[in-house]
Amino acid sequence: MTDSGPDRCNSMTYDDQPWDQEYDVVVIGSGFAGLAAAIEAAQTGARTVVLEKMRIPGGNSAISGGLIAVAGSPLQHHKGIEDSPELMFNDMLKAGMGLNHPELARLVAEQSGDVLRWTIEKLGVEYQDSLNHLGGHSVPRTYITATSTGSGIIQPLLAECHKMAIPVQMKSQLTRLITDQRGHIQGVEIRDNYLFPNSDSGNVQRLRAHRGVVLATGGFSRDILLRTSQDPRLGENIDSTNHVGATGEGLSSALQVGAIPVHLSWIQLGPWASLDEKGWGVGSMFTLLAGFPYGIMVDSSSGKRFVNELSDRKLRTDAMLMKNITPVAIVDSEGVKNASTLDKCLKRGVVKKFNSLEELAAFYTIPLPQLHQTLERYNLSLSHGRDIEFGKPLVKDLKPIAKPPFYAIRLLPKVHHCMGGIQINSHAQVLSIHDHQPIPGLFAAGEVTGGIHGASRLGSNAIVDCLVFGRIAGKNAGAARSDAAMKPC
Amino acid sequence: MTDSGPDRCNSMTYDDQPWDQEYDVVVIGSGFAGLAAAIEAAQTGARTVVLEKMRIPGGNSAISGGLIAVAGSPLQHHKGIEDSPELMFNDMLKAGMGLNHPELARLVAEQSGDVLRWTIEKLGVEYQDSLNHLGGHSVPRTYITATSTGSGIIQPLLAECHKMAIPVQMKSQLTRLITDQRGHIQGVEIRDNYLFPNSDSGNVQRLRAHRGVVLATGGFSRDILLRTSQDPRLGENIDSTNHVGATGEGLSSALQVGAIPVHLSWIQLGPWASLDEKGWGVGSMFTLLAGFPYGIMVDSSSGKRFVNELSDRKLRTDAMLMKNITPVAIVDSEGVKNASTLDKCLKRGVVKKFNSLEELAAFYTIPLPQLHQTLERYNLSLSHGRDIEFGKPLVKDLKPIAKPPFYAIRLLPKVHHCMGGIQINSHAQVLSIHDHQPIPGLFAAGEVTGGIHGASRLGSNAIVDCLVFGRIAGKNAGAARSDAAMKPC
Numbered sequence: 001m002t003d004s005g006p007d008r009c010n011s012m013t014y015d016d017q018p019w020d021q022e023y024d025v026v027v028i029g030s031g032f033a034g035l036a037a038a039i040e041a042a043q044t045g046a047r048t049v050v051l052e053k054m055r056i057p058g059g060n061s062a063i064s065g066g067l068i069a070v071a072g073s074p075l076q077h078h079k080g081i082e083d084s085p086e087l088m089f090n091d092m093l094k095a096g097m098g099l100n101h102p103e104l105a106r107l108v109a110e111q112s113g114d115v116l117r118w119t120i121e122k123l124g125v126e127y128q129d130s131l132n133h134l135g136g137h138s139v140p141r142t143y144i145t146a147t148s149t150g151s152g153i154i155q156p157l158l159a160e161c162h163k164m165a166i167p168v169q170m171k172s173q174l175t176r177l178i179t180d181q182r183g184h185i186q187g188v189e190i191r192d193n194y195l196f197p198n199s200d201s202g203n204v205q206r207l208r209a210h211r212g213v214v215l216a217t218g219g220f221s222r223d224i225l226l227r228t229s230q231d232p233r234l235g236e237n238i239d240s241t242n243h244v245g246a247t248g249e250g251l252s253s254a255l256q257v258g259a260i261p262v263h264l265s266w267i268q269l270g271p272w273a274s275l276d277e278k279g280w281g282v283g284s285m286f287t288l289l290a291g292f293p294y295g296i297m298v299d300s301s302s303g304k305r306f307v308n309e310l311s312d313r314k315l316r317t318d319a320m321l322m323k324n325i326t327p328v329a330i331v332d333s334e335g336v337k338n339a340s341t342l343d344k345c346l347k348r349g350v351v352k353k354f355n356s357l358e359e360l361a362a363f364y365t366i367p368l369p370q371l372h373q374t375l376e377r378y379n380l381s382l383s384h385g386r387d388i389e390f391g392k393p394l395v396k397d398l399k400p401i402a403k404p405p406f407y408a409i410r411l412l413p414k415v416h417h418c419m420g421g422i423q424i425n426s427h428a429q430v431l432s433i434h435d436h437q438p439i440p441g442l443f444a445a446g447e448v449t450g451g452i453h454g455a456s457r458l459g460s461n462a463i464v465d466c467l468v469f470g471r472i473a474g475k476n477a478g479a480a481r482s483d484a485a486m487k488p489c
Numbered sequence: 490m491t492d493s494g495p496d497r498c499n500s501m502t503y504d505d506q507p508w509d510q511e512y513d514v515v516v517i518g519s520g521f522a523g524l525a526a527a528i529e530a531a532q533t534g535a536r537t538v539v540l541e542k543m544r545i546p547g548g549n550s551a552i553s554g555g556l557i558a559v560a561g562s563p564l565q566h567h568k569g570i571e572d573s574p575e576l577m578f579n580d581m582l583k584a585g586m587g588l589n590h591p592e593l594a595r596l597v598a599e600q601s602g603d604v605l606r607w608t609i610e611k612l613g614v615e616y617q618d619s620l621n622h623l624g625g626h627s628v629p630r631t632y633i634t635a636t637s638t639g640s641g642i643i644q645p646l647l648a649e650c651h652k653m654a655i656p657v658q659m660k661s662q663l664t665r666l667i668t669d670q671r672g673h674i675q676g677v678e679i680r681d682n683y684l685f686p687n688s689d690s691g692n693v694q695r696l697r698a699h700r701g702v703v704l705a706t707g708g709f710s711r712d713i714l715l716r717t718s719q720d721p722r723l724g725e726n727i728d729s730t731n732h733v734g735a736t737g738e739g740l741s742s743a744l745q746v747g748a749i750p751v752h753l754s755w756i757q758l759g760p761w762a763s764l765d766e767k768g769w770g771v772g773s774m775f776t777l778l779a780g781f782p783y784g785i786m787v788d789s790s791s792g793k794r795f796v797n798e799l800s801d802r803k804l805r806t807d808a809m810l811m812k813n814i815t816p817v818a819i820v821d822s823e824g825v826k827n828a829s830t831l832d833k834c835l836k837r838g839v840v841k842k843f844n845s846l847e848e849l850a851a852f853y854t855i856p857l858p859q860l861h862q863t864l865e866r867y868n869l870s871l872s873h874g875r876d877i878e879f880g881k882p883l884v885k886d887l888k889p890i891a892k893p894p895f896y897a898i899r900l901l902p903k904v905h906h907c908m909g910g911i912q913i914n915s916h917a918q919v920l921s922i923h924d925h926q927p928i929p930g931l932f933a934a935g936e937v938t939g940g941i942h943g944a945s946r947l948g949s950n951a952i953v954d955c956l957v958f959g960r961i962a963g964k965n966a967g968a969a970r971s972d973a974a975m976k977p978c
Binding site (some may be wrong): 098099100101102225226229230231232233252255256257258260261262263264265266420423431433434436451 | 587588589590591714715718719720721722741744745746747749750751752753754755909912920922923925940
């Protein structure tokens with residue numbers, strides 16, 4: 001437990017503005033990465049504060065599906081699934097098309113077990129007793145929180161911050177990183193009482209960070225101008241699964257102090273979101289947990305499958321976008337048992353229930369004979385133990401899709417994750433474009449960073465990335481000693 | 490003709506440093522884009538200077554192959570080749586995988602005819618009387634300078650600068666863009682008498698740019714740290730075709746004043762460079778003009794073709810890298826007539842001459858029966874008027890590869906072009922990451938910009954891009970009136 005209250009003193013910023021508050025570590029963002037960083041920083045004895053621009057904490061993390069990939073986990077051991085950090089690392093590189101920064105990707109895989117244990121033992125996070133097999137992973141290795149949402153981890157993180165007396169300050173918007181003459185980070189300029197998205201709201205405040213600033217500000221999936229700079233196809237007609245605050249100001253602040261932009265044009269669309277609701281919604285988890293692993297996805301105009309439903313997201317969304325089709329995922333009454341959000345999906349009309357394939361085909365105007373043939377071929381595949389047509393890795397004890405009622409969801413790709421961001425090293429230090437050395441006093445973790453996932457992030461690799469690098473950033477920021485920190489205030 | 494001599498006066502930079510020299514327009518870089526910009530800026534009456542960090546002018550432009558794509562040109566008309574800016578635009582988008590900023594790509598295609606005329610009528614550039622068909626272009630549309638090098642355009646550009654009394658100042662390294670409090674560009678900080686690559690050499694000078702700064706600093710193919718940030722596979726074991734000064738400082742200076750990085754991770758390797766010499770060398774032009782359009786490329790271990798020799802560069806280099814082969818391009822005594830650098834290639838051992846296929850196959854340890862079969866199949870294809878195996882677009886009057894002696898070159902991909910850079914609009918104004926509006930006083934053109942070519946630049950589309958946007962940048966910088974420019978010095 002540390003005393004995280006601010007000190008007030010009379011020192012000045014480099015450009016002769018007074019500091020309003022002083023901390024050792026200032027963390028920007030209250031998602032997985034930010035909160036994990038704050039806890040680790042405070043653990044070193046650093047006076048730590050978390051700043052969040054929105055009215056509620058948690059950002060995208062809170063609304064995520066709570067899926068976390070772990071290589072060599074107790075559940076895998078229990079279920080006899082062989083896995084290793086090396087295998088997970090190779091899966092990441094394959095999806096990343098070799099663009100991943102290997103030392104960073106390897107760290108995520110290697111520390112995935114530790115970080116799972118930390119969430120359970122330190123935070124008391126509860127997970128379901130089953131593993132999920134997500135696209136692009138060689139084996140089932142994905143835990144899911146008891147609540148099937150990211151808030152199942154965010155709430156325990158917030159409780160821990162509270163316990164450690166780390167203030168988590170809402171409506172505090174980063175406007176600028178403050179450097180000294182040498183380019184070392186001194187602190188941050190923010191607007192407090194900020195009302196998103198009104199850039200004139202709130203009051204300018206300057207916060208000294210004696211040891212370091214941790215950027216954990218997330219991606220820019222909701223910044224339409226920036227995302228169309230990187231990929232002009234992702235204009236405002238394309239929806240996003242992200243919360244409205246995913247607007248990338250942390251990234252631009254970092255670039256302005258010389259951070260290195262990495263892979264910004266690799267923006268991931270999610271293949272599992274529903275056409276019949278906005279954003280991430282309730283349908284995404286239905287497709288992720290039931291539709292894709294236990295069902296099939298067909299093109300409604302042909303009744304045929306067109307891609308491995310568990311391949312990496314880029315392959316799937318490219319197939320969905322390029323072929324310009326309306327995909328429908330179909331699962332039967334057995335497979336649907338794996339869906340965690342079925343009731344909500346049915347209530348909102350996102351998933352429809354059909355007593356027969358005939359009824360289903362008629363509703364979506366899928367040619368019935370072709371749909372029958374597709375299912376027959378797929379079911380036959382299962383009896384041979386492998387998906388002959390598209391090589392989908394089959395979950396254990398997979399049953400044929402045959403038992404009515406059937407459930408279906410119409411899909412369309414939505415902007416989901418920014419693989420790109422600023423470059424860090426394995427100590428979560430932000431590197432400078434001028435000499436590729438750390439910018440003193442600047443750390444980053446989570447979606448604001450780039451390089452870890454290369455061209456494509458695998459599903460359930462975000463939470464583990466955020467927690468691993470959030471913890472590293474917090475530890476190192478807490479341990480950092482700037483020149484200025486030596487001097488008494 | 491304008492008086493481009495500097496004025497000296499007593500005004501100060503925003504951070505209270507005196508200006509050493511004053512101009513209206515300061516152009517950084519003396520390649521195609523920079524020199525074209527300087528000429529157009531001076532044409533508006535602006536006092537203009539060109540700064541070049543190296544000891545000699547021209548950068549990569551001077552050592553390039555002097556190939557320029559033009560849609561709907563006099564030579565095409567004369568030869569009965571149907572083409573249009575629309576077709577060229579579509580070729581660019583196809584290679585660019587849809588990532589191109591369409592308004593910029595379209596401008597290049599639409600103004601290609603104008604810019605060709607400008608080089609001939611204004612500059613007196615001389616071109617050969619034949620058109621070339623480069624990879625990814627639907628039709629032959631590529632002019633080549635009389636000297637088969639970019640200096641065939643650089644020298645006339647320099648002569649024009651001289652005629653217009655525009656100083657082109659060597660050994661002048663940009664160290665920083667100087668802004669005022671609002672972020673508007675005021676001028677540049679440089680080191681003059683700089684000796685590349687010694688960053689401590691020379692003396693700091695501050696140059697006022699009353700109307701604007703044009704960045705035409707080229708790409709970062711030779712900056713191994715930055716290129717491995719973007720693509721970790723491109724480490725120091727991979728050679729580059731670029732001159733040693735292609736080190737990207739202009740890009741980092743621009744990012745630090747809020748320019749938007751675009752597509753930095755799309756770095757192009759050239760598929761035509763020789764394994765038997767460093768850099769661009771003399772072999773690249775041999776392959777470009779003879780080996781690929783008039784010959785075939787085979788994998789030396791199998792004797793088989795493995796890719797369309799005229800597909801876009803990404804497809805070709807991916808095929809070469811992924812299959813991990815040693816490709817050899819082969820042409821006969823007919824096809825070799827199109828090579829402009831044959832003598833030099835033979836002299837340096839980059840191209841070898843063989844009296845028979847047997848001799849050639851023995852030298853490269855290519856299985857002879859397979860090589861015979863490959864050539865037979867390819868020659869048979871020609872008699873049907875199309876490349877059945879890989880769909881290579883065939884140049885007119887293509888003859889079978891059959892007439893000894895044969896010529897061959899061993900190839901390997903080398904880092905060639907950075908598609909990514911800073912974002913500009915169609916007025917060549919650099920946009921700010923904060924509001925996506927122009928940064929007042931900052932213009933850019935050429936390889937330092939990103940977005941025009943998307944994921945992959947087609948061969949011979951760089952010179953036309955540089956000249957089109959260089960001219961636009963110069964005109965607009967010359968016409969710009971900053972607040973400060975209104976005030977007398």
